[in-house]
Amino acid sequence: MKASKAKLVSVDGVxxxxxxxxxxxxxxxxxxxGVSHWDASGIFQDLCVADAEAGAPSARTxxxxxxxxxxxxxxxxxxxxxxxxRTVVAAPYVDTAVAFGRAAGVPAxxxxxxxxxxxxxxxxxxxxxxxxxxSGDGFVGLACQQVHGLGRRARRRLIGGAAAHLRAEARRQxxxxxx
Amino acid sequence: MRPPAxxxxxxxxxxxxxxTDPGKKRGLLVAFEGPDGSGKTTQRKLFKTWxxxxxxxxxxxKWNSSDLIKPIIRSRKQVRALSPExxxxxxxxDFRHRVEQIILPALWDGKLVIADRFxxxxxxxxxxxxxxxxxxxxxYQPLLWPDLVFYFAVSPITSGKRxxxxxxxxxxxxxxxxxxxxxxxxxxxxxxxxxxxEYESLALIFNMITVDAEQSIGDxxxxxxxxxxxxxxxxxxxxxTDAVAEWLAGRGAAK
Numbered sequence: 001m002k003a004s005k006a007k008l009v010s011v012d013g014v015x016x017x018x019x020x021x022x023x024x025x026x027x028x029x030x031x032x033x034g035v036s037h038w039d040a041s042g043i044f045q046d047l048c049v050a051d052a053e054a055g056a057p058s059a060r061t062x063x064x065x066x067x068x069x070x071x072x073x074x075x076x077x078x079x080x081x082x083x084x085x086r087t088v089v090a091a092p093y094v095d096t097a098v099a100f101g102r103a104a105g106v107p108a109x110x111x112x113x114x115x116x117x118x119x120x121x122x123x124x125x126x127x128x129x130x131x132x133x134x135s136g137d138g139f140v141g142l143a144c145q146q147v148h149g150l151g152r153r154a155r156r157r158l159i160g161g162a163a164a165h166l167r168a169e170a171r172r173q174x175x176x177x178x179x
Numbered sequence: 180m181r182p183p184a185x186x187x188x189x190x191x192x193x194x195x196x197x198x199t200d201p202g203k204k205r206g207l208l209v210a211f212e213g214p215d216g217s218g219k220t221t222q223r224k225l226f227k228t229w230x231x232x233x234x235x236x237x238x239x240x241k242w243n244s245s246d247l248i249k250p251i252i253r254s255r256k257q258v259r260a261l262s263p264e265x266x267x268x269x270x271x272x273d274f275r276h277r278v279e280q281i282i283l284p285a286l287w288d289g290k291l292v293i294a295d296r297f298x299x300x301x302x303x304x305x306x307x308x309x310x311x312x313x314x315x316x317x318x319y320q321p322l323l324w325p326d327l328v329f330y331f332a333v334s335p336i337t338s339g340k341r342x343x344x345x346x347x348x349x350x351x352x353x354x355x356x357x358x359x360x361x362x363x364x365x366x367x368x369x370x371x372x373x374x375x376x377e378y379e380s381l382a383l384i385f386n387m388i389t390v391d392a393e394q395s396i397g398d399x400x401x402x403x404x405x406x407x408x409x410x411x412x413x414x415x416x417x418x419x420t421d422a423v424a425e426w427l428a429g430r431g432a433a434k
Contacts, residue, residue: 041265046251054246055280057272058429061248064272064318071264105187105428113317117264 005032006082008119010093013127014100014163016138022127023091033087034077038096038139041072047146059104062143066097067114074118092139094118095126095169096162100140103161104147126170133159187428194423197287198415206286207411208323210297212382213331214375215352216341217392218399222331223295225400226407230291238285240277242296248273259350263308263357270301271318278323283426297325299381307373308357321421327410329403330382331392335372342367 009026013019020037027033039045043065047057057065073090081088094115101111133141134155140162144155198205209226211219223239230237243249252269255261261269285292298319305315316322333341342348343364350356353363354370382389388406390399 041255043251043269046254047247050247050250055276057247057276058279061272061275061279064268064275065248065251068265068268068272071262071268075262075265110317110320113314116314 005085005087007033007087007123008078008082008121009087009089009123009125010095010121011089011091011125011127012093012095012099012169013129013166014096014133014138014140014159015127015129015131016141017132018127018129019091019096019138022125023089026089026091026123026125027087029087032085033089034081035089035091036073036077036081038066038073038092039069040077041069043069043072044139044142048142057146059101059106059143059147060110062146063097063101063106063111063114066139066143067117070094070097070115070118090121093121095124095166096139099162099165099169100143100158102165103158124169124173126166126173128163128167128170130159130163133163186431187424190424190427190431191420193427194420195417198419198423204289205415206289207291207327208282208286208294208325209291209407210294210299210325210328211331212297212299212328212378212387213392214303214333214335214338214371214378215348216338217331217333218341218396219329219331219392220295221396222329222390222399222403223293225396226403227293229400229404230293236288236290237293238281238290239293239295240281241294242300243270243273245273245276245280247276256349256351259356261351261356263305263310266308266351266356267301267305267310267315267318270305271315274298274301274319278422279426279429282323283423287423294325297328298322299328299330299378299385299387302381303374303377306377307354307370321425322418323422324416324418326413326416327407328385328387329406330378330387330389331399332379332382332389333375333392335368335375337393338371338375339364339368342371 011019011023011026023035078088078090098111136142136145140159144158211223213219227237227239243252282292302315306312348363348367353367355366358366358369360366360369390402
């Protein structure tokens with residue numbers, strides 16, 4: 001067990017390609033760390049091929065599925081790598097889902113409870129651009145396309161709301177680290 | 180997209196007005212709960228036939244049956260790939276989707292919904308798998324409480340005998356993911372004892388109507404009819420306001 005050097009870093013944002021790029025930059029020593037991406041379990045891949053008649057999921061349903069995927073990533077990717085003393089960059093992790101949930105009007109208390117099983121990261125990084133999400137990339141982009149058949153303007157508002165939440169979270173963290 | 184506070188407030192008022200309007204036949208939600216082999220599906224079918232003969236417009240929803248989530252759960256169960264958390268979260272998602280797509284629309288239209296298993300199934304099984312009751316219960320928020328919950332009580336021995344008389348319990352039904360017992364029948368006996376213990380606590384906490392499922396089928400059915408006729412006159416539970424309001428606000432936002 002080399003857990004002493006183990007480190008969990010989260011990279012959260014609505015811009016999927018920028019999140020991936022930031023995750024790669026976060027690994028200082030490539031041989032000693034790796035990135036855990038969302039949908040490692042394939043849940044959302046399966047969701048995308050579901051029959052349209054099954055009905056569009058709500059924000060809460062999508063968040064429950066995201067949490068199930070995160071539980072899978074923790075079990076198979078994140079915890080084993082940490083146990084081996086490696087740096088794991090979870091991109092995205094909890095903050096992206098919380099930002100989406102808050103923008104969709106889901107109560108903060110429900111979101112806190114939902115992700116109670118996820119260990120807090122040693123370091124949190126945020127990507128604040130929104131490019132890519134509108135075309136359906138990443139969790140927020142895909143979720144906005146899936147949720148209750150929203151129109152383009154409503155999707156844009158939801159993406160903007162999630163990004164604003166992440167920016168606010170980044171500012172809060174910056175203030176905390178200055179103290 | 181975010182339902183503003185005013186929209187949610189308006190949706191709450193609308194929900195209360197809709198379900199308490201004395202001039203309208205309001206929707207009713209009746210849940211059948213109990214361990215496997217308790218005979219609740221038989222009773223649910225008899226009850227539905229009787230309700231239809233009495234002129235009720237009946238909709239049935241079963242556990243783990245949403246067209247969207249069920250295939251996701253099934254494929255993962257087949258390869259035994261679910262941890263207790265994943266199992267719990269996926270069933271919670273399936274339940275949420277059915278609440279929004281089947282149960283609430285039917286209740287809004289004044290129909291009678293029979294749920295063959297409700298969220299208490301998730302609670303009993305997940306807690307029997309070692310998860311925290313408080314965490315699991317909150318996953319199901321905003322909570323939608325049935326007008327009546329019938330709990331079909333049987334002993335672990337009876338449940339085991341009835342289930343294994345015709346088939347072998349499957350991996351998750353037998354709780355083999357948490358018992359580490361190789362023999363499905365032995366594992367089932369151990370796991371169902373835990374599930375029943377949780378069910379019995381829940382039946383007390385949530386004021387379920389306990390039906391002695393060791394009685395004859397006919398006696399149980401008569402009892403259910405009588406209890407339903409008494410219970411259906413209960414007023415609408417204001418606890419359900421948030422669940423209905425969120426659904427209404429979501430529909431409004433989509434439009």
